[in-house]
Amino acid sequence: MLSVENLTVCYGQMKALRSVSIEISAGQMVALIGANGSGKTTLLNAISGLVPIEEGRIIWEDQSLNGFPPDKLCRKGIIQVPEGRKLFPSMTVEENLIMGAYHPNVRKKAQESLQKVFSSFPRLADRRRQFAGSLSGGEQQMVAMGRALMAKPRLLMLDEPSLGLSPKAAAEIFEIIRELNKEGITILLVSQEVMQTLAITTYGYVLENGVLVLQGDCKQLQEDPKVKTSYLGM
Protein backbone atom coordinates (compact mmCIF):
# COMPACT_ATOMS: atom_id res chain seq x y z
CA MET A 1 0.00 0.00 0.00
CA LEU A 2 2.67 2.51 1.07
CA SER A 3 6.37 2.20 0.67
CA VAL A 4 8.97 4.69 1.72
CA GLU A 5 12.28 4.17 -0.07
CA ASN A 6 15.60 5.57 1.17
CA LEU A 7 13.98 8.71 2.51
CA THR A 8 16.24 11.56 3.60
CA VAL A 9 14.80 14.73 5.12
CA CYS A 10 16.81 17.78 6.19
CA TYR A 11 16.03 20.75 8.39
CA GLY A 12 18.60 23.25 7.19
CA GLN A 13 21.98 21.58 7.67
CA MET A 14 20.68 18.88 9.98
CA LYS A 15 19.58 15.55 8.60
CA ALA A 16 16.44 14.53 10.45
CA LEU A 17 16.05 11.26 8.55
CA ARG A 18 18.79 9.32 6.79
CA SER A 19 17.84 6.84 4.09
CA VAL A 20 14.84 5.38 5.88
CA SER A 21 12.77 2.69 4.20
CA ILE A 22 9.52 1.28 5.49
CA GLU A 23 6.75 -0.78 3.97
CA ILE A 24 3.10 -0.92 4.98
CA SER A 25 0.61 -3.27 3.38
CA ALA A 26 -3.15 -2.88 3.40
CA GLY A 27 -4.90 -3.83 6.64
CA GLN A 28 -1.68 -3.92 8.63
CA MET A 29 -1.08 -2.25 11.95
CA VAL A 30 2.51 -1.03 12.06
CA ALA A 31 4.42 0.50 14.97
CA LEU A 32 7.08 3.16 14.73
CA ILE A 33 9.04 3.56 17.94
CA GLY A 34 12.03 5.53 19.07
CA ALA A 35 13.17 8.11 21.56
CA ASN A 36 12.36 11.82 21.45
CA GLY A 37 13.98 13.49 18.47
CA SER A 38 14.63 10.22 16.65
CA GLY A 39 12.68 11.38 13.60
CA LYS A 40 9.31 9.65 14.04
CA THR A 41 7.23 12.78 13.62
CA THR A 42 9.42 13.90 10.72
CA LEU A 43 8.72 10.63 8.95
CA LEU A 44 4.95 11.07 9.37
CA ASN A 45 5.16 14.69 8.26
CA ALA A 46 7.15 13.69 5.18
CA ILE A 47 4.50 11.12 4.28
CA SER A 48 1.80 13.77 4.86
CA GLY A 49 3.67 16.24 2.65
CA LEU A 50 4.28 18.79 5.41
CA VAL A 51 8.07 18.66 5.12
CA PRO A 52 10.02 18.56 1.85
CA ILE A 53 11.87 15.42 0.85
CA GLU A 54 15.60 15.69 0.21
CA GLU A 55 16.17 12.25 -1.29
CA GLY A 56 14.25 9.05 -1.74
CA ARG A 57 10.70 8.26 -2.74
CA ILE A 58 7.30 7.74 -1.17
CA ILE A 59 5.13 5.39 -3.20
CA TRP A 60 1.40 4.96 -2.64
CA GLU A 61 -0.24 2.23 -4.71
CA ASP A 62 2.32 2.52 -7.51
CA GLN A 63 2.19 6.29 -7.58
CA SER A 64 4.98 8.57 -6.39
CA LEU A 65 3.83 11.06 -3.77
CA ASN A 66 6.97 13.20 -3.82
CA GLY A 67 6.12 16.88 -3.97
CA PHE A 68 2.40 16.48 -3.24
CA PRO A 69 1.13 19.17 -0.84
CA PRO A 70 -0.76 17.93 2.26
CA ASP A 71 -4.12 19.23 1.09
CA LYS A 72 -3.87 16.99 -2.01
CA LEU A 73 -2.50 13.99 -0.13
CA CYS A 74 -5.39 13.73 2.29
CA ARG A 75 -7.73 13.16 -0.66
CA LYS A 76 -5.99 9.85 -1.20
CA GLY A 77 -6.99 8.71 2.25
CA ILE A 78 -3.60 9.28 3.89
CA ILE A 79 -4.65 10.91 7.13
CA GLN A 80 -2.55 11.96 10.08
CA VAL A 81 -3.64 12.58 13.65
CA PRO A 82 -0.85 14.97 14.62
CA GLU A 83 1.14 14.98 17.82
CA GLY A 84 -0.48 17.14 20.50
CA ARG A 85 -3.80 16.66 18.65
CA LYS A 86 -3.72 20.12 17.06
CA LEU A 87 -7.45 20.70 17.35
CA PHE A 88 -9.01 24.01 16.38
CA PRO A 89 -9.39 25.27 19.97
CA SER A 90 -11.97 28.02 19.42
CA MET A 91 -14.18 25.92 17.21
CA THR A 92 -16.84 23.62 18.65
CA VAL A 93 -16.42 19.87 18.77
CA GLU A 94 -18.88 19.53 15.91
CA GLU A 95 -17.04 22.12 13.80
CA ASN A 96 -13.73 20.34 14.43
CA LEU A 97 -15.25 17.12 13.20
CA ILE A 98 -16.84 18.77 10.16
CA MET A 99 -13.43 20.20 9.25
CA GLY A 100 -12.21 16.61 9.01
CA ALA A 101 -14.56 16.17 6.06
CA TYR A 102 -13.28 19.29 4.32
CA HIS A 103 -11.70 17.72 1.28
CA PRO A 104 -14.10 17.41 -1.66
CA ASN A 105 -14.10 13.60 -1.91
CA VAL A 106 -15.74 13.19 1.49
CA ARG A 107 -17.61 16.45 1.97
CA LYS A 108 -20.94 15.21 0.61
CA LYS A 109 -21.05 12.45 3.20
CA ALA A 110 -20.10 14.75 6.09
CA GLN A 111 -23.43 14.53 7.95
CA GLU A 112 -23.51 10.76 7.61
CA SER A 113 -19.93 10.47 8.86
CA LEU A 114 -20.73 12.82 11.72
CA GLN A 115 -23.53 10.55 12.94
CA LYS A 116 -21.17 7.59 12.72
CA VAL A 117 -18.49 9.35 14.76
CA PHE A 118 -21.07 10.38 17.35
CA SER A 119 -22.27 6.81 17.68
CA SER A 120 -18.69 5.57 18.13
CA PHE A 121 -17.87 8.38 20.57
CA PRO A 122 -21.13 9.18 22.40
CA ARG A 123 -19.28 11.53 24.74
CA LEU A 124 -18.49 13.80 21.80
CA ALA A 125 -22.18 13.99 20.91
CA ASP A 126 -22.89 15.34 24.40
CA ARG A 127 -20.20 17.97 24.00
CA ARG A 128 -20.81 18.87 20.36
CA ARG A 129 -21.46 22.56 21.08
CA GLN A 130 -18.50 23.01 23.43
CA PHE A 131 -15.23 24.59 22.34
CA ALA A 132 -12.67 21.87 21.63
CA GLY A 133 -10.14 23.74 23.75
CA SER A 134 -12.31 23.28 26.85
CA LEU A 135 -12.31 19.47 26.79
CA SER A 136 -10.15 17.10 28.83
CA GLY A 137 -7.09 15.50 27.20
CA GLY A 138 -8.80 12.18 26.58
CA GLU A 139 -11.84 13.84 25.04
CA GLN A 140 -9.59 16.02 22.89
CA GLN A 141 -7.84 12.92 21.59
CA MET A 142 -11.25 11.47 20.72
CA VAL A 143 -12.09 14.64 18.80
CA ALA A 144 -8.76 14.37 16.97
CA MET A 145 -9.49 10.76 16.03
CA GLY A 146 -13.09 11.54 15.13
CA ARG A 147 -11.87 14.35 12.90
CA ALA A 148 -9.53 11.90 11.18
CA LEU A 149 -12.34 9.40 10.67
CA MET A 150 -14.46 12.10 9.03
CA ALA A 151 -11.77 12.24 6.34
CA LYS A 152 -12.36 8.53 5.52
CA PRO A 153 -8.80 7.35 6.09
CA ARG A 154 -7.36 4.34 4.32
CA LEU A 155 -4.01 4.81 6.04
CA LEU A 156 -4.35 6.38 9.48
CA MET A 157 -1.13 7.69 11.00
CA LEU A 158 -1.34 8.42 14.71
CA ASP A 159 1.42 10.44 16.34
CA GLU A 160 1.65 9.87 20.10
CA PRO A 161 -2.11 9.44 20.61
CA SER A 162 -1.71 8.67 24.32
CA LEU A 163 0.68 11.50 25.19
CA GLY A 164 -0.38 13.34 28.33
CA LEU A 165 -3.39 11.11 28.98
CA SER A 166 -4.22 9.24 32.16
CA PRO A 167 -3.47 5.49 31.98
CA LYS A 168 -7.20 4.79 31.79
CA ALA A 169 -7.77 7.23 28.91
CA ALA A 170 -4.67 5.92 27.14
CA ALA A 171 -5.92 2.33 27.37
CA GLU A 172 -9.26 3.49 25.96
CA ILE A 173 -7.53 5.17 23.01
CA PHE A 174 -5.43 2.06 22.26
CA GLU A 175 -8.61 -0.03 22.32
CA ILE A 176 -10.24 2.32 19.82
CA ILE A 177 -7.20 2.10 17.53
CA ARG A 178 -7.46 -1.67 17.57
CA GLU A 179 -11.15 -1.49 16.69
CA LEU A 180 -10.41 0.82 13.77
CA ASN A 181 -7.84 -1.62 12.43
CA LYS A 182 -10.38 -4.44 12.70
CA GLU A 183 -12.75 -2.34 10.60
CA GLY A 184 -10.13 -2.40 7.85
CA ILE A 185 -8.19 0.83 8.32
CA THR A 186 -4.45 0.42 7.89
CA ILE A 187 -2.60 1.95 10.82
CA LEU A 188 0.81 3.45 11.43
CA LEU A 189 1.17 4.06 15.14
CA VAL A 190 3.90 6.25 16.60
CA SER A 191 4.23 6.04 20.33
CA GLN A 192 6.58 6.14 23.27
CA GLU A 193 4.37 3.67 25.11
CA VAL A 194 6.49 0.92 23.60
CA MET A 195 5.02 -1.98 25.54
CA GLN A 196 1.39 -1.15 24.79
CA THR A 197 2.18 -0.31 21.19
CA LEU A 198 4.05 -3.53 20.45
CA ALA A 199 1.25 -5.47 22.11
CA ILE A 200 -1.38 -4.34 19.61
CA THR A 201 0.68 -3.95 16.40
CA THR A 202 1.98 -6.72 14.14
CA TYR A 203 5.15 -5.22 12.72
CA GLY A 204 7.47 -2.57 14.07
CA TYR A 205 10.25 -0.21 13.10
CA VAL A 206 12.71 1.36 15.52
CA LEU A 207 14.24 4.75 14.71
CA GLU A 208 17.34 6.18 16.36
CA ASN A 209 18.77 9.59 15.44
CA GLY A 210 17.07 9.52 12.07
CA VAL A 211 18.28 6.05 11.16
CA LEU A 212 16.26 2.86 11.09
CA VAL A 213 18.10 0.55 13.48
CA LEU A 214 15.72 -2.35 13.87
CA GLN A 215 12.60 -3.86 12.39
CA GLY A 216 10.65 -7.02 12.71
CA ASP A 217 7.54 -8.76 14.00
CA CYS A 218 6.37 -7.13 17.17
CA LYS A 219 6.72 -10.38 19.11
CA GLN A 220 10.37 -10.54 18.10
CA LEU A 221 10.89 -6.87 18.93
CA GLN A 222 9.44 -7.38 22.39
CA GLU A 223 12.07 -10.06 23.00
CA ASP A 224 14.93 -8.08 21.44
CA PRO A 225 17.55 -7.25 24.08
CA LYS A 226 18.19 -3.81 22.61
CA VAL A 227 14.52 -2.85 22.68
CA LYS A 228 14.24 -4.23 26.19
CA THR A 229 17.09 -2.13 27.54
CA SER A 230 16.44 1.06 25.57
CA TYR A 231 12.68 1.29 25.66
CA LEU A 232 11.24 -1.09 28.18
CA GLY A 233 13.74 -0.40 30.93
CA MET A 234 14.42 -4.07 31.53
Add this chain to the structure above:
Amino acid sequence: MDAVLIFQSLISGIMMGMVYALLGVGFSLTWGVMHVIHISHGAFGLLGAYAAYSLLQYFGVDPIASAAMSVPLLFLMACGLYQLLIRPITRAKNIIMASMILTFGLAIILENIMALIWKADPRVLTPAYSSGALIVGPFYFQYPHLVGFGLSLVGITALYLFLKKTYTGMAVRAAWQQPEAARLYGVNLFQISMITFALAVSTAGAGGICLALLNSFEPHSHNLWLIYLFLVVIVGGVGNVIGTALAGLIIGVITGLSMAFLPFQWVNLVTFGLLMVFLIFRPHGIFKQEGL
Protein backbone atom coordinates in the same frame (compact mmCIF):
# COMPACT_ATOMS: atom_id res chain seq x y z
CA MET B 1 -26.42 66.06 32.77
CA ASP B 2 -29.06 65.97 30.12
CA ALA B 3 -30.54 62.48 29.73
CA VAL B 4 -31.64 63.17 26.16
CA LEU B 5 -28.15 64.26 25.20
CA ILE B 6 -26.60 61.17 26.81
CA PHE B 7 -28.99 58.87 25.02
CA GLN B 8 -28.58 60.68 21.72
CA SER B 9 -24.78 60.45 21.85
CA LEU B 10 -25.01 56.84 22.96
CA ILE B 11 -27.01 56.05 19.82
CA SER B 12 -24.63 57.98 17.56
CA GLY B 13 -21.79 56.13 19.26
CA ILE B 14 -23.37 52.77 18.48
CA MET B 15 -23.90 53.77 14.86
CA MET B 16 -20.31 54.95 14.57
CA GLY B 17 -19.11 51.85 16.36
CA MET B 18 -20.86 49.50 13.97
CA VAL B 19 -19.00 51.14 11.10
CA TYR B 20 -15.67 50.82 12.97
CA ALA B 21 -16.55 47.20 13.51
CA LEU B 22 -17.10 46.54 9.80
CA LEU B 23 -13.82 48.25 8.96
CA GLY B 24 -12.09 46.41 11.78
CA VAL B 25 -13.09 42.78 11.19
CA GLY B 26 -11.20 42.51 7.90
CA PHE B 27 -8.12 44.10 9.44
CA SER B 28 -8.39 41.63 12.30
CA LEU B 29 -8.79 38.63 9.98
CA THR B 30 -5.76 39.41 7.80
CA TRP B 31 -3.74 39.93 10.95
CA GLY B 32 -4.95 36.77 12.64
CA VAL B 33 -5.13 34.37 9.72
CA MET B 34 -2.24 35.56 7.56
CA HIS B 35 -0.01 37.40 10.07
CA VAL B 36 -0.21 40.31 7.70
CA ILE B 37 -0.72 43.72 9.32
CA HIS B 38 -2.45 45.40 6.46
CA ILE B 39 -1.54 49.09 6.80
CA SER B 40 -3.35 49.99 3.55
CA HIS B 41 -6.63 48.53 4.86
CA GLY B 42 -7.98 52.01 5.65
CA ALA B 43 -6.76 53.34 2.30
CA PHE B 44 -8.85 50.71 0.52
CA GLY B 45 -11.79 51.84 2.61
CA LEU B 46 -11.12 55.37 1.47
CA LEU B 47 -10.94 54.17 -2.15
CA GLY B 48 -14.43 52.73 -1.68
CA ALA B 49 -15.61 56.04 -0.28
CA TYR B 50 -14.18 58.03 -3.21
CA ALA B 51 -15.61 55.58 -5.75
CA ALA B 52 -19.03 55.98 -4.12
CA TYR B 53 -18.55 59.75 -4.15
CA SER B 54 -17.87 59.85 -7.90
CA LEU B 55 -20.63 57.40 -8.72
CA LEU B 56 -23.07 59.57 -6.78
CA GLN B 57 -21.74 62.83 -8.17
CA TYR B 58 -21.68 61.88 -11.86
CA PHE B 59 -24.16 59.05 -12.24
CA GLY B 60 -26.49 59.55 -9.30
CA VAL B 61 -25.77 56.08 -7.95
CA ASP B 62 -26.91 55.66 -4.36
CA PRO B 63 -24.15 54.74 -1.85
CA ILE B 64 -26.04 51.54 -1.00
CA ALA B 65 -25.75 50.40 -4.61
CA SER B 66 -22.12 51.55 -4.72
CA ALA B 67 -21.35 49.46 -1.66
CA ALA B 68 -22.98 46.43 -3.26
CA MET B 69 -20.95 46.95 -6.45
CA SER B 70 -17.67 47.72 -4.74
CA VAL B 71 -17.60 44.45 -2.80
CA PRO B 72 -17.18 42.07 -5.78
CA LEU B 73 -14.92 44.54 -7.65
CA LEU B 74 -12.59 45.04 -4.71
CA PHE B 75 -12.67 41.30 -4.06
CA LEU B 76 -11.31 40.55 -7.54
CA MET B 77 -8.79 43.36 -7.36
CA ALA B 78 -7.57 42.12 -3.98
CA CYS B 79 -7.16 38.56 -5.32
CA GLY B 80 -4.79 39.94 -7.96
CA LEU B 81 -3.00 42.06 -5.41
CA TYR B 82 -2.55 39.05 -3.15
CA GLN B 83 -0.93 37.00 -5.90
CA LEU B 84 1.24 39.89 -7.01
CA LEU B 85 2.39 41.43 -3.73
CA ILE B 86 1.26 39.62 -0.59
CA ARG B 87 1.93 35.98 -1.45
CA PRO B 88 5.61 36.60 -2.27
CA ILE B 89 6.25 38.21 1.12
CA THR B 90 4.69 35.34 3.07
CA ARG B 91 8.02 33.60 2.42
CA ALA B 92 9.79 36.30 4.44
CA LYS B 93 11.20 35.34 7.84
CA ASN B 94 9.28 38.06 9.63
CA ILE B 95 5.96 38.28 7.81
CA ILE B 96 4.48 40.87 10.18
CA MET B 97 7.31 43.35 9.64
CA ALA B 98 7.60 42.69 5.89
CA SER B 99 3.86 43.06 5.41
CA MET B 100 3.75 46.30 7.40
CA ILE B 101 6.48 47.89 5.32
CA LEU B 102 5.02 46.70 2.03
CA THR B 103 1.45 47.77 2.76
CA PHE B 104 2.63 51.07 4.26
CA GLY B 105 4.13 51.82 0.84
CA LEU B 106 0.92 50.69 -0.79
CA ALA B 107 -1.08 53.04 1.45
CA ILE B 108 1.10 55.99 0.40
CA ILE B 109 0.71 55.10 -3.27
CA LEU B 110 -3.06 54.81 -2.90
CA GLU B 111 -3.23 58.08 -0.98
CA ASN B 112 -1.35 59.91 -3.73
CA ILE B 113 -3.45 58.37 -6.48
CA MET B 114 -6.58 59.48 -4.64
CA ALA B 115 -5.16 62.97 -4.15
CA LEU B 116 -4.42 63.14 -7.88
CA ILE B 117 -7.88 62.03 -8.96
CA TRP B 118 -10.07 63.62 -6.32
CA LYS B 119 -7.86 66.52 -5.08
CA ALA B 120 -7.07 67.18 -1.46
CA ASP B 121 -10.33 68.93 -0.50
CA PRO B 122 -12.54 67.26 2.07
CA ARG B 123 -15.55 65.50 0.56
CA VAL B 124 -18.90 64.38 1.89
CA LEU B 125 -21.31 61.82 0.53
CA THR B 126 -24.58 63.63 -0.01
CA PRO B 127 -27.27 61.27 -1.29
CA ALA B 128 -30.75 62.64 -1.97
CA TYR B 129 -31.89 61.82 1.56
CA SER B 130 -28.86 63.44 3.21
CA SER B 131 -30.79 66.31 4.74
CA GLY B 132 -33.60 64.09 6.04
CA ALA B 133 -33.79 62.70 9.52
CA LEU B 134 -35.83 60.26 11.51
CA ILE B 135 -37.29 61.98 14.53
CA VAL B 136 -38.43 59.82 17.42
CA GLY B 137 -39.62 61.87 20.36
CA PRO B 138 -36.73 64.09 21.40
CA PHE B 139 -34.23 62.03 19.40
CA TYR B 140 -32.96 62.82 15.99
CA PHE B 141 -31.29 60.37 13.56
CA GLN B 142 -29.95 61.60 10.25
CA TYR B 143 -30.82 59.24 7.38
CA PRO B 144 -27.22 58.89 6.06
CA HIS B 145 -26.14 57.79 9.53
CA LEU B 146 -28.93 55.23 9.65
CA VAL B 147 -27.96 53.93 6.21
CA GLY B 148 -24.28 53.70 7.18
CA PHE B 149 -25.22 51.86 10.34
CA GLY B 150 -27.61 49.52 8.53
CA LEU B 151 -25.08 48.68 5.81
CA SER B 152 -22.42 47.94 8.40
CA LEU B 153 -24.77 45.71 10.32
CA VAL B 154 -25.60 43.78 7.13
CA GLY B 155 -21.90 43.53 6.25
CA ILE B 156 -20.89 42.18 9.65
CA THR B 157 -23.77 39.74 9.78
CA ALA B 158 -22.92 38.44 6.32
CA LEU B 159 -19.27 38.02 7.26
CA TYR B 160 -20.22 36.28 10.50
CA LEU B 161 -22.54 33.84 8.71
CA PHE B 162 -19.88 33.18 6.08
CA LEU B 163 -17.30 32.32 8.74
CA LYS B 164 -19.73 30.29 10.81
CA LYS B 165 -21.80 28.41 8.25
CA THR B 166 -19.77 27.80 5.10
CA TYR B 167 -16.94 25.34 4.56
CA THR B 168 -14.68 28.06 3.21
CA GLY B 169 -15.45 30.28 6.19
CA MET B 170 -14.67 27.46 8.61
CA ALA B 171 -11.42 26.85 6.74
CA VAL B 172 -10.50 30.50 7.31
CA ARG B 173 -10.99 30.06 11.05
CA ALA B 174 -9.22 26.70 11.06
CA ALA B 175 -6.24 28.16 9.19
CA TRP B 176 -6.01 30.91 11.78
CA GLN B 177 -6.25 28.62 14.82
CA GLN B 178 -4.15 25.69 13.70
CA PRO B 179 -2.67 26.06 10.20
CA GLU B 180 -0.81 22.74 10.15
CA ALA B 181 -3.85 20.66 11.07
CA ALA B 182 -5.93 22.62 8.55
CA ARG B 183 -3.46 21.62 5.83
CA LEU B 184 -3.55 17.97 6.92
CA TYR B 185 -7.31 17.92 6.37
CA GLY B 186 -7.32 19.46 2.93
CA VAL B 187 -7.13 23.24 3.39
CA ASN B 188 -4.98 24.99 0.81
CA LEU B 189 -3.46 27.80 2.85
CA PHE B 190 -2.62 29.99 -0.14
CA GLN B 191 -6.16 29.81 -1.43
CA ILE B 192 -7.59 30.54 2.01
CA SER B 193 -5.17 33.44 2.51
CA MET B 194 -6.20 34.92 -0.82
CA ILE B 195 -9.89 34.66 0.09
CA THR B 196 -9.24 36.16 3.53
CA PHE B 197 -7.30 39.06 2.09
CA ALA B 198 -9.87 39.69 -0.64
CA LEU B 199 -12.75 39.56 1.84
CA ALA B 200 -10.92 41.95 4.14
CA VAL B 201 -10.27 44.44 1.36
CA SER B 202 -13.83 44.28 0.05
CA THR B 203 -15.35 44.74 3.51
CA ALA B 204 -12.94 47.65 3.98
CA GLY B 205 -14.38 49.21 0.83
CA ALA B 206 -17.93 48.78 2.09
CA GLY B 207 -16.89 50.05 5.53
CA GLY B 208 -15.26 53.09 3.95
CA ILE B 209 -18.51 53.94 2.18
CA CYS B 210 -20.39 53.59 5.47
CA LEU B 211 -17.89 55.81 7.26
CA ALA B 212 -18.18 58.37 4.46
CA LEU B 213 -21.91 58.53 5.15
CA LEU B 214 -21.13 59.60 8.71
CA ASN B 215 -18.02 61.76 8.32
CA SER B 216 -16.27 63.88 5.74
CA PHE B 217 -13.08 62.44 4.25
CA GLU B 218 -9.93 63.48 2.40
CA PRO B 219 -7.00 61.56 0.87
CA HIS B 220 -5.08 61.25 4.13
CA SER B 221 -8.09 60.30 6.30
CA HIS B 222 -7.02 56.66 6.17
CA ASN B 223 -4.20 57.42 8.62
CA LEU B 224 -6.67 58.31 11.35
CA TRP B 225 -8.90 55.38 10.35
CA LEU B 226 -5.89 53.09 10.70
CA ILE B 227 -5.34 54.12 14.30
CA TYR B 228 -8.98 53.33 15.01
CA LEU B 229 -8.47 49.96 13.32
CA PHE B 230 -5.59 49.16 15.64
CA LEU B 231 -7.68 50.25 18.59
CA VAL B 232 -10.62 48.07 17.59
CA VAL B 233 -8.46 45.01 16.95
CA ILE B 234 -6.42 45.37 20.13
CA VAL B 235 -9.52 45.79 22.28
CA GLY B 236 -11.38 42.98 20.52
CA GLY B 237 -8.52 40.50 20.14
CA VAL B 238 -6.68 39.65 16.94
CA GLY B 239 -8.63 37.35 14.63
CA ASN B 240 -11.66 37.46 16.92
CA VAL B 241 -14.61 38.57 14.78
CA ILE B 242 -17.24 38.88 17.49
CA GLY B 243 -14.71 40.56 19.78
CA THR B 244 -13.78 43.02 17.05
CA ALA B 245 -17.42 43.85 16.41
CA LEU B 246 -18.10 44.42 20.11
CA ALA B 247 -14.90 46.44 20.44
CA GLY B 248 -16.08 48.63 17.56
CA LEU B 249 -19.32 49.30 19.43
CA ILE B 250 -17.54 50.02 22.72
CA ILE B 251 -15.11 52.43 21.10
CA GLY B 252 -17.91 54.08 19.16
CA VAL B 253 -19.85 54.65 22.36
CA ILE B 254 -16.80 56.01 24.19
CA THR B 255 -15.95 58.44 21.39
CA GLY B 256 -19.64 59.33 21.02
CA LEU B 257 -19.99 60.19 24.68
CA SER B 258 -16.67 62.02 24.90
CA MET B 259 -17.58 64.08 21.82
CA ALA B 260 -20.77 65.15 23.55
CA PHE B 261 -19.29 66.06 26.89
CA LEU B 262 -15.64 66.92 26.37
CA PRO B 263 -13.98 69.71 24.45
CA PHE B 264 -13.19 68.53 20.94
CA GLN B 265 -9.42 68.38 21.48
CA TRP B 266 -9.85 65.90 24.34
CA VAL B 267 -11.68 63.23 22.34
CA ASN B 268 -8.65 61.65 20.72
CA LEU B 269 -6.76 61.86 23.98
CA VAL B 270 -9.45 59.80 25.69
CA THR B 271 -9.62 57.29 22.84
CA PHE B 272 -5.91 56.71 22.52
CA GLY B 273 -5.33 56.87 26.25
CA LEU B 274 -7.71 53.92 26.24
CA LEU B 275 -5.56 52.15 23.64
CA MET B 276 -2.50 52.52 25.86
CA VAL B 277 -4.36 51.28 28.92
CA PHE B 278 -5.44 48.22 26.97
CA LEU B 279 -1.96 47.53 25.67
CA ILE B 280 -0.63 47.61 29.20
CA PHE B 281 -3.31 45.65 31.03
CA ARG B 282 -5.08 43.47 28.45
CA PRO B 283 -2.81 43.04 25.43
CA HIS B 284 -4.91 40.08 24.29
CA GLY B 285 -8.17 42.01 24.23
CA ILE B 286 -11.10 42.11 26.60
CA PHE B 287 -12.45 38.66 25.85
CA LYS B 288 -11.12 35.60 27.59
CA GLN B 289 -12.50 33.01 25.21
CA GLU B 290 -11.86 33.54 21.53
CA GLY B 291 -15.34 33.72 20.07
CA LEU B 292 -15.47 32.43 16.52
